[in-house]
Amino acid sequence: MANIRLRRDIWSVAKQDENAARTQEWDPVLRGYAHGVELMMRLGGRANRNTTPKPSLDVRSWEWMANTHLTPKGQKHMQPLWASCAHHDRFFLVWHRAYLAWFETTIQTLIDDREWALPYWDYSDPARPETLELPWEFRVEQRTVDGKLVDNPLYVDSGDRPGHPSAEDVDIVEAMSERFFVREFPVRGFGGVDGQWKLAGYLEAKPHDAVHDRLGGIMGDVSLSARDPIFWLHHANLDRLWEVWRQLDGSVDVLDQGGISQQLASEWGNARFAFGGGSTIAVYSVDDMMDTTTDPLNYEYEVITLPPDIASTVMDNRAKARRDAITSGDTTLPPHLAWIAQSSRGLIGEETMVPEDTTPPRQHWDPVASTPGQMTVGDQGAAHPLRFDERQMASFNRAATAANALIAVDGPARPAGIIIALMGVRALTGVRAPVACHSHYIVGVGARDGSPIRDAGTFSTFGLNGTRTDEERNYTIDATALIPELYDDGWDGGELVVQVRPETPSENPETAPKGLSIGQITVFLRR
Numbered sequence: 134m135a136n137i138r139l140r141r142d143i144w145s146v147a148k149q150d151e152n153a154a155r156t157q158e159w160d161p162v163l164r165g166y167a168h169g170v171e172l173m174m175r176l177g178g179r180a181n182r183n184t185t186p187k188p189s190l191d192v193r194s195w196e197w198m199a200n201t202h203l204t205p206k207g208q209k210h211m212q213p214l215w216a217s218c219a220h221h222d223r224f225f226l227v228w229h230r231a232y233l234a235w236f237e238t239t240i241q242t243l244i245d246d247r248e249w250a251l252p253y254w255d256y257s258d259p260a261r262p263e264t265l266e267l268p269w270e271f272r273v274e275q276r277t278v279d280g281k282l283v284d285n286p287l288y289v290d291s292g293d294r295p296g297h298p299s300a301e302d303v304d305i306v307e308a309m310s311e312r313f314f315v316r317e318f319p320v321r322g323f324g325g326v327d328g329q330w331k332l333a334g335y336l337e338a339k340p341h342d343a344v345h346d347r348l349g350g351i352m353g354d355v356s357l358s359a360r361d362p363i364f365w366l367h368h369a370n371l372d373r374l375w376e377v378w379r380q381l382d383g384s385v386d387v388l389d390q391g392g393i394s395q396q397l398a399s400e401w402g403n404a405r406f407a408f409g410g411g412s413t414i415a416v417y418s419v420d421d422m423m424d425t426t427t428d429p430l431n432y433e434y435e436v437i438t439l440p441p442d443i444a445s446t447v448m449d450n451r452a453k454a455r456r457d458a459i460t461s462g463d464t465t466l467p468p469h470l471a472w473i474a475q476s477s478r479g480l481i482g483e484e485t486m487v488p489e490d491t492t493p494p495r496q497h498w499d500p501v502a503s504t505p506g507q508m509t510v511g512d513q514g515a516a517h518p519l520r521f522d523e524r525q526m527a528s529f530n531r532a533a534t535a536a537n538a539l540i541a542v543d544g545p546a547r548p549a550g551i552i553i554a555l556m557g558v559r560a561l562t563g564v565r566a567p568v569a570c571h572s573h574y575i576v577g578v579g580a581r582d583g584s585p586i587r588d589a590g591t592f593s594t595f596g597l598n599g600t601r602t603d604e605e606r607n608y609t610i611d612a613t614a615l616i617p618e619l620y621d622d623g624w625d626g627g628e629l630v631v632q633v634r635p636e637t638p639s640e641n642p643e644t645a646p647k648g649l650s651i652g653q654i655t656v657f658l659r660r
C-alpha cells in the first residue's frame with residue numbers, strides 16, 4: 134500500500150516576512166516545489182505572457198503543463214491533450230483533481246521525491262486576514278539556496294499578478310451552505326448543475342473565479358493562468374474545499390444523490406481524463422478521483438474542517454433550508470416522514486430528528502420574462518425593464534395560489550423566490566484595453582422604471598478574457614432576499630428592471646474594456 138502524503142497548508146510552512154523569504158532556506162515543501170517548477174521551466178515555458186511555440190516540447194515542461202489547461206489565443210503546434218480544462222461545468226472539480234494529481238506526480242519524478250505533496254493556499258479564514266495576500270515565497274525575486282542568492286522560479290512580476298482577493302471574494306459560506314453537489318437549473322449546486330445548461334457551481338463561482346480575477350494579470354486570463362506557480366496552490370485549495378464540503382453533515386456528493394439525470398449518471402461513470410502525450414500518457418477515471426487516500430491519489434489535507442464561525446453559520450443555513458423545504462412541502466421525504474417533520478416542528482423546535490433527504494427539494498421555477506434579443510453592457514452598465522408575460526403569470530398565479538390556499542390574492546401571487554439568469558454572456562471584441570471586459574459585474578433589480586436599483590449579487594467573468602470571442606458563460610443571481618424591499622418600493626409583481634454594471638467603471642473611458650454582450654436575460658419566479 135502506498136504511503137498517504139500530507140498536502141500542507143501553505144501558512145504552516147511559509148516564511149513570515151520578505152526578508153526571511155529572501156535570506157533563509159525554505160521549508161522542504163516549498164524547496165521541493167521551487168525546484169520542481171525550475172526544472173519544468175528549464176524544459177520550456179515561463180511564468181509570463183510570452184509564448185514560445187515549439188514543435189518539439191517536453192511533456193514534463195512548464196509550457197506543456199499549462200497548455201494542457203488552456204492554450205493562448207492563436208497557439209500553433211497544438212497537441213491532442215491540450216486545452217482540455219473543464220470550466221463552468223459539473224466536471225470542474227473532478228477534472229482539476231486529476232490535473233493536479235498529474236502535475237504532482239510530474240514534480241515528484243523530476244525532483245526524485247515520492248513523498249513530496251503539493252501545498253494549498255487557504256485564504257478563507259476570516260480570523261487570518263493576512264492570508265489574502267500571497268505568501269512571501271511567491272513575491273520575492275530572489276531566494277537563498279546553499280547560502281547563495283539565486284532567482285526565484287515562483288516569482289511573478291507584479292504587472293503579471295497585480296492584485297489580491299478581498300475577504301468577500303473568498304467567502305465560502307454560500308458554497309458550503311449548499312448541501313447538494315448538483316441542482317436543477319436555474320438553481321445551482323455546490324459543484325454544478327444537472328441538465329443541458331452549463332453553469333458554475335457555487336464553489337467554482339466563488340472563491341474560484343473571484344480569486345483568479347482578483348489576482349489579475351496571468352491568473353485573471355484563463356488561457357495563461359496555469360503558467361503562474363500560485364495557480365496550483367489555488368487549485369489545491371479548491372480541491373481541499375471539496376473535501377471540507379464532503380465531510381460536512383448533510384452534504385450529498387453526486388454519486389449518492391437521488392434524482393440525477395441518466396445522462397449525468399452515465400457521464401460520471403464513464404468519464405476518463407488523459408494527460409501528457411507520446412508514450413507518456415496518464416489516464417484517470419472519475420472513480421479514481423473519489424477517494425484521495427487510495428491509489429492513484431494517496432493524499433490527505435492538513436485541515437478539512439471549517440473555521441468555527443463559518444461552520445456554525447453554514448449549519449444554521451442548512452437547517453433553515455431544510456425547515457423551509459419541509460414547511461413549503463418541497464421535501465422529497467416520504468409522506469409519513471414529512472408529516473412527522475412538519476407536525477413535530479412546533480413541539481420539538483428546530484432540532485427535529487428526521488432523516489436527511491438525499492434528493493434535493495422539489496422546487497418549481499417559472500420563467501416569466503425574457504429580453505427580446507442580445508443586449509450589451511458597456512463601461513457605465515445597462516438596465517432593462519422586463520414586463521412579465523401574462524400567460525406565464527396566469528399559470529404562475531394559479532399554481533402559487535393553489536399551493537398557498539390561505540393567502541389567495543387578486544393580483545400576482547407573491548413569489549417564494551426570484552432568480553435572474555444571464556445566458557450566453559460573451560466579452561465584446563475590438564478592444565484597446567488590456568482586457569475585453571471587466572472582471573467583476575454587479576446585477577441589480579428595481580421594482581419599476583425609476584425605482585431604486587437594489588444590488589442582488591455579483592459575478593466574475595473569469596474565462597471570458599483571453600479566450601476565443603465565441604466563448605460563452607451563463608450566470609444566475611438569486612434575488613430572493615430582495616423581495617420584501619421590492620414590495621416596499623411599490624412593486625406590483627408584474628415587471629422587474631434588471632441592471633448589469635461593472636463593479637468598478639474605468640477611470641479613463643478611452644481605455645475602458647468594451648464590455649459584455651448578453652444573449653438573453655430571463656427572470657424566474659418560484660411558486
Ligand SMILES: [Cu+2]
Nearest residue numbers: 341345358368
Ligand atoms: Cu482555476
